[in-house]
Amino acid sequence: MNKEEIWQQIKKEIEHVNEPIMHRLIQRYVHPAGSLARAVLLILSHKLADDLVNERELEQLFTQQLEKAPEVGTYFAADLEQYYTRDFACHTYLEALCFFRGLQALAAYRMAHQFYQEDKTMTAKWLQNRIFEKFAIDIHPAAIIDKGLVIDHGIGVVIGETCQIGENVFIFHNVTLGGTGKTQGDRHPKVGAEVVIGAGATLLGNIQIGQGANIAAGAVVLKEVPAYTTVAGIPAKVKGKANSVQ
Known part of the structure; x- marks a missing residue:
């Protein structure tokens, strides 16, 4: 509507x-x-x-x-x-x-x-x-967030200065979209549309998270995630195709 x-x-x-x-x-x-x-x-x-x-x-x-x-x-x-x-x-x-x-x-x-x-x-x-x-909830005002973001529960979410988030992304609590601490400038994740990021996940660095990807709870993501895939673990690895989540 x-x-x-x-x-x-x-x-x-x-x-x-x-x-x-x-x-x-x-x-x-x-x-x-x-x-x-x-x-x-x-x-x-x-x-x-x-x-x-x-x-x-x-x-x-x-x-x-x-x-x-x-x-x-x-x-x-x-x-x-x-x-x-x-x-x-x-x-x-x-x-x-x-x-x-x-x-x-x-x-x-x-x-x-x-x-x-x-x-x-x-x-x-x-x-x-x-x-x-x-x-x-800590969202840097320079971050670019498209329409339709859901921050479920909200507590503990951090979204860094150069982060970009596409349409209709779903983020659970205690998620960090941060930098590695090793680089300046453009240093935060770029999250595609329709991505779901599970509770406690950490995404670090200027990495691309493809459209429709699912990031499992507690995952530590340090590399690019292909579109429509599920990643899990520390460090995160591809586990298969993304299922529809919320």
Whole structure:
């Protein structure tokens, strides 16, 4: 579904909510929003505010950025759609929007990435730091992440500065997309579309992970992975063709 259709679905889901705590969240973040992107910004402003930058200031900052780059709202929707479709623990768009730390961290990264592209690097890195403090997920704002990423559970995920991630990738918790520490410059993995990376996997260096590949839990990947293959082990080796996973 597109962002308008998802927003209409969220409003339908609200009609079936009969829990007082949820009503408070809905009244604060969803009803005043008027759109999916606006709801995301209201939630992020509340979550990421601190003693130095208050909620209202963040809301204004994010709103200005969204007005300059409205396509970010399309990315919010594509990410949320993938969570709803592929995360077995997700039963409504509303719960993912309000509670899923991976989705919220990803949305905040998308704002930080916009600041970074405008050379507002300190603002971007402040946001990176707040994302880590709040969600225990570390995504460098210079990383390039296409639409539809799912970070399941989220805790412990690290995505390095020169990392690139294609469409509809699924990443479990405690995954590192890092450098080897031996090279500078372009030093992080390039992950193709539809890749699944299992919990605790470590991918190091400027290596290509082919489209549709499956990286097994706990694997340490130091070399290129061909498209549509499964790799496992330390160091990772090809085990066969990739099966469909989530």
